[in-house]
Amino acid sequence: MQPAKKLWFISLVLVLSVTFALAQEKAPENKLREPDVIYVPTPEDVVEQMLKLANVHKGDIVYDLGCGDGRTVIAAAKNFGVRAVGIDINPQRIKESRENAQKAEVTDMVTFHLGDLFEADIKEATVVTLYLLQSLNVKLRPKLWKELKPGTRVVSHDFDMGDWKPEKEVQLDEHTIYLWTIPARAASPAK
Numbered sequence: 001m002q003p004a005k006k007l008w009f010i011s012l013v014l015v016l017s018v019t020f021a022l023a024q025e026k027a028p029e030n031k032l033r034e035p036d037v038i039y040v041p042t043p044e045d046v047v048e049q050m051l052k053l054a055n056v057h058k059g060d061i062v063y064d065l066g067c068g069d070g071r072t073v074i075a076a077a078k079n080f081g082v083r084a085v086g087i088d089i090n091p092q093r094i095k096e097s098r099e100n101a102q103k104a105e106v107t108d109m110v111t112f113h114l115g116d117l118f119e120a121d122i123k124e125a126t127v128v129t130l131y132l133l134q135s136l137n138v139k140l141r142p143k144l145w146k147e148l149k150p151g152t153r154v155v156s157h158d159f160d161m162g163d164w165k166p167e168k169e170v171q172l173d174e175h176t177i178y179l180w181t182i183p184a185r186a187a188s189p190a191k
Contacts, residue, residue, distance in 0.1 A: 033116065039068050039093060042131050042157050046175050047075045053170055053179050054127045054153040056080045063087065063125035065117040065132070065140070070097025070110070072129050077101075077109035086112045087120045123147045131157040138162040145182065152182040 042050070050072065056062060060083075062076040067086025070093075076084040086097050097112040113120065118140065122128065125148060130137060137159050144154060156178045160166060166178040 033089065036089075036136055037066070037133055039090065040131070041068055041071060043175070044071065044075075046157055046172055046177065047072050048079070049170060049172050050129055050155045050157060050177050051076055051080060051127075053168060053177055054129070054155045056082055056127055058082065060126045061085070061124050062127045062129065063122050064129045065120070065122070066130065067097055067112065068093050068131075070100045070112060073097065073110050073112070074101055074104045074106055076127075077106040078104055082109070084110050085125070086110070087115050087117050087122075088112070089114070089116055118143065121147075123149070126152055128152065128154045129157075130155070130159070132159060134159040134162065148182045150182050150184045154180045154182065 051062070054062075056076060058081060060076075060080070062073065062080075062082055062084040064070075064072040064076075064084070064086045067073055067088045070086050073084040073086040074097075076082050086094075088094050088097070091114055094112050094114045098107075101107050101110045101112070122143070128144065128148065130140070132140070137156055138161060141161055141164060144152075148154075154161075158176055160178050161180065164180060166180050168179040170177045170179075
């Protein structure tokens, strides 16, 4: 290859590489921060009990914040016949969730979003499920109080909400499940 053509070719490759790298940086999935917790799946019997404790029924819309492999969202759709939405910050978990929903044949009833649960739009939820740390539940609480309608049920696996006392607490082997209901706005607890 002639020196001028070689220099032109190397320059073109360099420009295309930089352009591709910049495009990757601008992609929404690459802007997400690292997950706050490591992924630990909720056992299937705990998922079922969480949904029962929340009294999931026709007309509900279940949101699982930090949905992992989608098991809670899929169980809500498959076992309770409701629409469900999963949100996770990890692209691998969202990929697994979508694959699992396809295997369970509930893709028409579920949606999975790659995103930060602290920034996600959750206002249509009538049930919210969580398996986060207590510190994250407490950090999330103002968002829940602000965006969720009164009467929305919030269920957490193993971690409470600090000074927001649960209405119900169920022990299932070594797991604890907590239930709260979003009250009328005038009764909101201190943040």
